[in-house]
Every structure is written in C-alpha cells, then in structure tokens.
Amino acid sequence: MSLFRVRPLLRCNATRLCNQSRRYLATSSAADPDPSAGTNQQRHATSNRVRLVEVGPRDGLQNEKKAIPLTTKIELIEKLAKVGLTDIEAGSFVAPKWVPQMAESNEVLEYLLKYPPNSLNPIAYSFLAPNAKGLQNALSILRNHPNTYRTLDQQTSSPYEPDEASPAKSAPGAESTSGKPLIELSVFAAATESFTQKNLNCSIAKSLENFKEVIQGGKAHGLRVRAYISVVLGCPFEGYDVDPKKVAEIACDLMEMGADEIALGDTTGMGTAPRTSELLRAMHAAGIRNEDMAMHFHDTYGQALVNTAVSLEHGIRSFDSSVGGLGGCPYSPGATGNVSTENMAYFMESLGMDTGVDLEALCDIGDWITKEIGKPNGSSVGKAILGKRGA
Numbered sequence: 001m002s003l004f005r006v007r008p009l010l011r012c013n014a015t016r017l018c019n020q021s022r023r024y025l026a027t028s029s030a031a032d033p034d035p036s037a038g039t040n041q042q043r044h045a046t047s048n049r050v051r052l053v054e055v056g057p058r059d060g061l062q063n064e065k066k067a068i069p070l071t072t073k074i075e076l077i078e079k080l081a082k083v084g085l086t087d088i089e090a091g092s093f094v095a096p097k098w099v100p101q102m103a104e105s106n107e108v109l110e111y112l113l114k115y116p117p118n119s120l121n122p123i124a125y126s127f128l129a130p131n132a133k134g135l136q137n138a139l140s141i142l143r144n145h146p147n148t149y150r151t152l153d154q155q156t157s158s159p160y161e162p163d164e165a166s167p168a169k170s171a172p173g174a175e176s177t178s179g180k181p182l183i184e185l186s187v188f189a190a191a192t193e194s195f196t197q198k199n200l201n202c203s204i205a206k207s208l209e210n211f212k213e214v215i216q217g218g219k220a221h222g223l224r225v226r227a228y229i230s231v232v233l234g235c236p237f238e239g240y241d242v243d244p245k246k247v248a249e250i251a252c253d254l255m256e257m258g259a260d261e262i263a264l265g266d267t268t269g270m271g272t273a274p275r276t277s278e279l280l281r282a283m284h285a286a287g288i289r290n291e292d293m294a295m296h297f298h299d300t301y302g303q304a305l306v307n308t309a310v311s312l313e314h315g316i317r318s319f320d321s322s323v324g325g326l327g328g329c330p331y332s333p334g335a336t337g338n339v340s341t342e343n344m345a346y347f348m349e350s351l352g353m354d355t356g357v358d359l360e361a362l363c364d365i366g367d368w369i370t371k372e373i374g375k376p377n378g379s380s381v382g383k384a385i386l387g388k389r390g391a
C-alpha cells in the first residue's frame with residue numbers, strides 16, 4: 001500500500017447527487033473547481049476571505065483527563081470571541097460517561113445566551129449533538145432563553161464575508177439584535193464502521209438515522225446544522241484506505257437530511273496532499289459544493305497545512321483549527337490536536353488570504369490556555385511570535 005496511490009478520478013454519479021447539489025448544478029458543473037464555472041462558485045473560489053472555525057473549546061479540550069473548571073472554559077471562549085473569529089465550537093451534548101470533560105456544556109450554552117461575549121462580529125457558537133437526547137438537552141436550554149440568539153433566517157450574510165448588516169460592537173456590553181449569537185448544532189458521522197462503533201457505539205447506518213432526527217429537529221428550530229465526517233483520510237482501526245466514494249456518499253446522505261455544511265475530519269492526521277485532492281475530487285464528483293464544505297485537519301504527521309493548501313486550490317474556504325493546537329483523539333494513540341489557529345492564520349496571511357483574526361492576540365490566548373491546562377503550546381507560530389516579542 002502506498003500513501004501516494006491515487007485512485008482514478010471519480011465520475012459524477014447523477015443518481016447520487018443530493019438535492020442541494022442539484023440546485024447548484026443547474027447553473028454550473030460542481031465537478032469543476034474552475035472559478036469561472038458559476039456565479040456562487042466564482043465568488044467563493046476567488047474570494048480572499050477565509051473562514052476559520054475555532055474548535056479549541058470543544059475538540060481541543062474534550063480529551064483532557066484533568067477536569068478543567070467551567071470558568072476556564074468560558075474565559076477561553078470569551079477571549080476567542082474578541083479576536084475577530086466568527087465561528088467558535090463551544091461544547092458538546094454527548095453522554096458525560098463517554099466524554100466527562102464536556103459535561104458542563106449546558107452551562108456553557110446557558111452562559112453564552114445570558115451573557116453573550118463582547119466580540120468584533122456576531123459569533124456562531126456550535127455544540128455537538130449525536131442523538132435525540134443531545135438535541136433535546138440543547139433545545140431545552142434554548143427554550144428557556146427565548147430571543148437571546150439568532151436563528152438561521154436572521155443571519156444576514158454568508159459565512160465567507162463580514163456581516164455588513166451586523167456591524168462590530170462599539171463598546172463592551174453593547175447590545176443589539178445583530179449582536180446576538182447564532183447557535184448551531186453539529187452531528188458527527190465517520191467514514192468507517194470501526195470508528196463509528198468506537199465513537200458512537202453503533203453502525204454508520206444507525207448513526208445516520210440518529211443524525212436525521214437531530215438535523216431535522218435542529219432545522220425545525222431555526223438552527224444551522226453542521227455535519228462532520230471523521231476519519232476521511234485514515235482510520236486508526238482500518239488504516240489509510242478510506243474510500244473517498246464512501247465519504248461522498250455519507251456527505252450526500254447528510255446534505256439530503258438538511259445539513260448546512262459538511263466538515264471533513266482528518267481525525268488521525270494521516271491525510272496526505274494527493275489523497276486530500278482525491279477526496280475533494282470525489283466530493284465534487286458527487287455534487288457537493290465547495291461552499292458547503294469545511295476541512296478539519298489534525299496535525300499528527302505535520303501535514304495539516306500542506307493539505308490546507310491543496311484544499312484552498314480546490315476552492316475550499318472554511319477551515320477548522322484550535323488555538324494552541326489543543327486536542328487529540330482518544331482512539332488514535334499519539335494523535336495530536338487540530339492544526340493550531342495561530343499556524344493557520346499565519347499561513348493564510350502569508351498567502352494573502354483574509355482571516356479577519358488578530359494573530360498577535362491569538363498567540364496570547366494559545367499561551368494562556370496551554371499554561372492554564374498544563375500542556376505545552378502546540379503552535380509553532382505562537383511560540384515564534386511570543387519568543388520574538390519577548391526577545
């Protein structure tokens with residue numbers, strides 16, 4: 001088996017195109033990342049704007065063995081809200097016996113609704129929910145705090161552009177409708193049966209059944225719903241050969257259920273440039289639009305930014321990252337965290353892309369949170385900038 005073996009280019013399978021893709025394909029070819037292929041695609045693929053989804057407070061902290069105080073989790077979110085990010089993954093409505101670190105996510109959500117952090121732009125806070133119980137737990141908090149958050153129909157701009165109708169807050173504590181947070185839910189599928197069984201204690205088919213309820217329930221309440229697919233470029237149990245067609249098929253299923261975005265997770269960091277490219281060709285061939293995808297790279301083998309560059313070339317403009325490179329995977333021994341937000345922001349800036357984030361301030365947060373939880377700073381850019389500043 002070679003890491004660089006590339007399968008033949010997948011052909012568009014018209015019968016598997018999901019409904020949302022059909023809408024797009026009516027005007028252009030989704031298999032073609034050519035910026036001239038269509039109006040939306042053109043704006044998306046040629047825009048300098050990149051959306052960074054900060055996943056540190058959830059993906060970054062969920063595996064920490066030592067209990068992290070609720071106040072630290074909230075302080076982390078509040079600090080991140082101030083640096084220009086538009087998307088922060090804040091918690092997880094999963095079974096506490098499976099992921100004890102996320103057990104206080106209800107309190108995190110409640111806090112964000114009662115005391116929305118000061119931020120430069122309105123922020124979307126997302127929470128994982130794997131099943132009906134997770135959905136109901138999230139909804140019961142939202143019901144107790146009506147009119148404190150924006151629903152999808154109140155969002156005025158695309159995630160790729162600054163929200164012009166929702167200007168930055170001018171003073172700490174300033175309140176406006178546009179300053180209300182957008183609350184999102186995320187379901188999380190996986191591309192292999194073994195990983196799904198370990199992570200969700202069920203088969204892929206059963207997990208999709210559960211997600212349908214969450215996606216449709218969330219959408220019925222006006223929430224945006226993201227759908228992860230994990231281990232898309234390598235599984236700790238089944239190895240490198242994860243079938244990109246299978247990933248695309250699951251993505252179509254999730255889009256057909258109503259998911260607003262597919263986040264492709266390289267959970268183990270086993271992804272390489274050629275296989276990232278192969279995966280994105282499979283996604284395009286299945287009709288999934290670039291603007292409906294985000295890439296979620298872990299940096300275990302140091303390939304996250306290489307794979308990010310490949311994804312940018314394919315026209316993707318949404319990327320997950322975690323401040324300080326926080327995180328890991330309980331089922332992937334030696335796996336490190338997500339690519340750090342500091343490295344991602346620096347890399348994007350070096351390419352002339354606009355992330356909207358304050359890199360210096362991010363570095364301070366990475367330094368603070370890693371000290372707070374007693375871990376080494378996992379961001380090379382963070383350490384370099386802090387070192388230079390101290391010199």
Ligand SMILES: CC(C)(COP(=O)([O-])OP(=O)([O-])OC[C@H]1O[C@@H](n2cnc3c(N)ncnc32)[C@H](O)[C@@H]1OP(=O)([O-])[O-])[C@@H](O)C(=O)NCCC(=O)NCCSC(=O)C[C@@](C)(O)CC(=O)[O-]
Nearest residue numbers: 093094095098130133134188199200201228230231265267
């Ligand atoms: C899905 C389950 C719950 C099935 O777990 P199960 O044990 O099969 O579920 P169950 O239905 O038999 O219930 C067992 C107990 O959990 C409770 N329960 C059941 N559901 C919930 C819930 N939502 N919230 C709170 N409690 C819940 C339920 O009420 C019951 O309580 P008991 O009667 O024993 O007291 C479990 O497997 C689970 O919680 N798994 C979560 C695993 C997880 O969070 N993994 C990390 C996130 S995925 C990830 O990190 C990857 C990603 C997204 O970052 C992308 C990437 O990097 O690739």
